[in-house]
Amino acid sequence: SQTIHQWPATLVQPVGSPLSLECTVEGTSNPNLYWYRQxxxxxxxxxxxxxxxxxISSEVPQNLSASRPQDRQFILSSKKLLLSDSGFYLCAWSxxxxxxxxxxxxxxxxxxx
Amino acid sequence: AQSVSQHNHHVILSEAASLELGCNYSYGGTVNLFWYVQYPGQHLQLLLKYFSGDPLVKGIKGFEAEFIKSKFSFNLRKPSVQWSDTAEYFCAVNDVAGNMLTFGGGTRLMVKP
Structure with missing residues (x-):
């Protein structure tokens, strides 16, 4: 069966620091991958x-970027975090x-x- | 562009009460419709979906939704709610040619025991 893993579960970062959130999918090939903010x-x-x-397609202009270095890996990044980047981030696949x-x-x- | 509206942001019901959560969308073409649920502390999961055919769709845990094309609506219903239905519910739409979902703002349901 397919599973999706996202880490870390919680993260506290100072303003101006970099960010890397990772998402991996198992049990499927060639998935579509998504990053959402809730x-x-x-x-x-x-x-x-x-x-x-x-x-990678971006839906909204922002301080974040995404990369897909492998078929089932999707990374959300930022070089310098802003206060407004606080939130709940969800990865999804289809x-x-x-x-x-x-x-x-x-x-x-x-x-x- | 698609948009989805969920008019009820917070709903409080007693156990055994009937539930109806509204969802309206705007899009000129053919759509697929989804309801997702997020229980406290859990990930977002699919409750039910409509692609075509019978506009009355049955989902898990006794939920159902009715697609009314003329009203651009896909309301979620349950005849008798339980305390365990306390969660946040999201309506989502995508056009049949695309992979991207547009979500409504969510409805937070609290069921009092």
Whole structure:
């Protein structure tokens, strides 16, 4: 069966520090991969999605970037964190192709001090 | 662009009460519709989905949703809620050609024992 792992579960970082959140999927090949940010009362906002290695699409301009160095690995990064980057970040995967439901990781709560 | 509205941000019910959570979307084409649920401390998981066919969809744990195309709605229902249904519920939409979901803002349901 397929599983998705996201780490760390919680992270506290100072303003201006770098960020690297990692997400890996097991039990499937060629998945679509997604990074979301969840804000209270605002649902989930899609940040990045990827349909293949090295292929990243960004949905909103921001201080973050994403990379997909391997088929089942998706990394969310920042060179210098801002206070506004605080939030709950979710990774998700889906089978490639249209009309496929997405499956979510447990999320990372990021607090910027 | 698609958008999804969940008009009830917070709902409080007593056990055995009936539940209906509203979801309206805006998109001119054919869509797939989803309800996701996030129980306290758990990851987001799929509750039910509609792709085509019977507009009344049955999901897990006694939930159902009805797609009314003329109203652009996909309301979630349950005849009798339980304390264990306390969670946050998200409606989501994607167009049949795409892989990306657009989420509503979520509805936080609290069921009092």
């Amino acid at each position: 804000a209270a009362g605002r649902g989930l906002q899609l940040l990045f999605y990827s349909i293949g290695i090295g292929q 089978v490639r192709g249209a009309s496929q439901p997405q499956h979510f990781g447990d999320g990372t709560r990021l607090s910027i001090l």
